[in-house]
Amino acid sequence: MKERIILEKKQFQLTLDRLCYQLIERHGSFADVALVGMQPRGIFLSRRIKSRLEEITGLKDVLYGELDIAFYRDDFRRGNEHIIPSELKINFSMSHKQVVLIDDVLFTGRTIRSALDAITDFGRPSRVELLVLIDRLYSRDLPIQADYVGLTVDTRAHDKVKVEWKEHGKKDIVQILPIKP
Amino acid sequence: MKKFSQRHLLGIKELNADDINLVFETADNFKSIINRPIKKVPSLRDVTIANIFFENSTRTRISFELAQKRLSADIVNFSASSSSVSKGETLIDTVNNILAMKVDMVVMRHPAPGACVFLSKHIKANIINAGDGTHEHPTQALLDAFSIREKLGTVKGKKVVIVGDITHSRVALSNIFCLQKLGAEVMVCGPSTLIPKHIESLGVKVETNLMKALAWCDVANMLRIQLERQDLKYFPSLREYSMLYGLDKERLDSLNKEIVIMHPGPINRGVEITSDVADSKHSIILDQVENGVAVRMAVMFLLAGQQGSL
Numbered sequence: 001m002k003e004r005i006i007l008e009k010k011q012f013q014l015t016l017d018r019l020c021y022q023l024i025e026r027h028g029s030f031a032d033v034a035l036v037g038m039q040p041r042g043i044f045l046s047r048r049i050k051s052r053l054e055e056i057t058g059l060k061d062v063l064y065g066e067l068d069i070a071f072y073r074d075d076f077r078r079g080n081e082h083i084i085p086s087e088l089k090i091n092f093s094m095s096h097k098q099v100v101l102i103d104d105v106l107f108t109g110r111t112i113r114s115a116l117d118a119i120t121d122f123g124r125p126s127r128v129e130l131l132v133l134i135d136r137l138y139s140r141d142l143p144i145q146a147d148y149v150g151l152t153v154d155t156r157a158h159d160k161v162k163v164e165w166k167e168h169g170k171k172d173i174v175q176i177l178p179i180k181p
Numbered sequence: 182m183k184k185f186s187q188r189h190l191l192g193i194k195e196l197n198a199d200d201i202n203l204v205f206e207t208a209d210n211f212k213s214i215i216n217r218p219i220k221k222v223p224s225l226r227d228v229t230i231a232n233i234f235f236e237n238s239t240r241t242r243i244s245f246e247l248a249q250k251r252l253s254a255d256i257v258n259f260s261a262s263s264s265s266v267s268k269g270e271t272l273i274d275t276v277n278n279i280l281a282m283k284v285d286m287v288v289m290r291h292p293a294p295g296a297c298v299f300l301s302k303h304i305k306a307n308i309i310n311a312g313d314g315t316h317e318h319p320t321q322a323l324l325d326a327f328s329i330r331e332k333l334g335t336v337k338g339k340k341v342v343i344v345g346d347i348t349h350s351r352v353a354l355s356n357i358f359c360l361q362k363l364g365a366e367v368m369v370c371g372p373s374t375l376i377p378k379h380i381e382s383l384g385v386k387v388e389t390n391l392m393k394a395l396a397w398c399d400v401a402n403m404l405r406i407q408l409e410r411q412d413l414k415y416f417p418s419l420r421e422y423s424m425l426y427g428l429d430k431e432r433l434d435s436l437n438k439e440i441v442i443m444h445p446g447p448i449n450r451g452v453e454i455t456s457d458v459a460d461s462k463h464s465i466i467l468d469q470v471e472n473g474v475a476v477r478m479a480v481m482f483l484l485a486g487q488q489g490s491l
Contacts, residue, residue, distance in 0.1 A: 068210065070210070070224075071210075071214070071222035071223070071224040071252075071482075072222065072223060072224075076224055076225075076485075076486060077227070077228070077485060077486060082183065082184050082185075082486060082487060083486055084183050084203075084206075084207075085206075085207055085210040086210075087209075087210070088210060088213060088214075093218075117223065121217075121219040121221070121222070122217070122218075122219070123218075
């Protein structure tokens, strides 16, 4: 089976817009709301969401951070893969904030579990929500669901969902790459 | 994918520039962690580390211990004076007994050069050299270079002079390897009795005049004169050493440029460096101590992470 494009061009932009409007619907003035992108791949989405949100609402300083979960992962020393940390940019306390975690693909849920651990080291948020561009159905290892979903896809466990961004020097596109098990 | 090439940290000699840079990038992350309200991450929560010190140490031991606690590792401390070593147990027996209690990593300081290399050939745990005699002290060199990088932006192309007792200093040897691998120029300076013969073969410049060395350098790393070795008479008197090789305000002011002052500690104030210099804005001595924790966290994180044994 060949690779399959599931999101691109105008549809891609529309999806981002819809996610922004859903956030606005829930949060309005964004007082006490913090957008937190997940390193390394979620930050492209979170940066895009932040700038589009500010464009739509005219707000200037929506609280924003980027979280790295390398030190909180539950597979440290268990896999053969080396865990290399990325930069972490959180310069505010999460206490009493409504935190919106932002990542590109929700798969097993383990990254989000680690992120929940990491967040508590920055304070006690009043609420944590999850926004993802792609939600892979039937693939969760943990009871974790997203609050805002760009697109839900049904994939086989050994497929790879690849999200690319203009910021990479490519175009905005989401594809499913079948990888032989 | 970036990867740490070694299973142990025995010395800087075995590392390549990519390893050193990987330690620095990882340490950047840890530095931001130890500066936030909750200074702890759970990375090493299932790792047990033994700190085995056959020689006295304050700074290094506390720094390692703090780094381990910040990483949530379990630790056991051991110092030779209060142990069975004084009853005649051999090094391998001592360490094997500790390992039998399921220890994953050993941090060791030992008076014999090569003790860590020897140990690494006989036991399974990761080993970190915290100083072996007059041989190497790799984490000190890493934190020194990390501090230079932090202060000056880069290590590459910088001129660093190491002043003092080069012959007996493991800090000097590790620093020479580390700085050269990162592309810095290194000079050693001190009385000729304290500079080993043939040290030029390592590619370092040698200078016996402190003022000439200071005029050449961007960074001066002032080593401690090892007072406990005074009876060996490497130079006539401390007073004379301090007059010829001590760094004071007057000398610093006469330079017409700013240089960075470092010291691995503990300082003999008034001998190799005067108080006004040690506490001046040129000095990054306390930054070195702070960075020590971040760098040691990075080293242990990288070594523990590659086991893949669980």
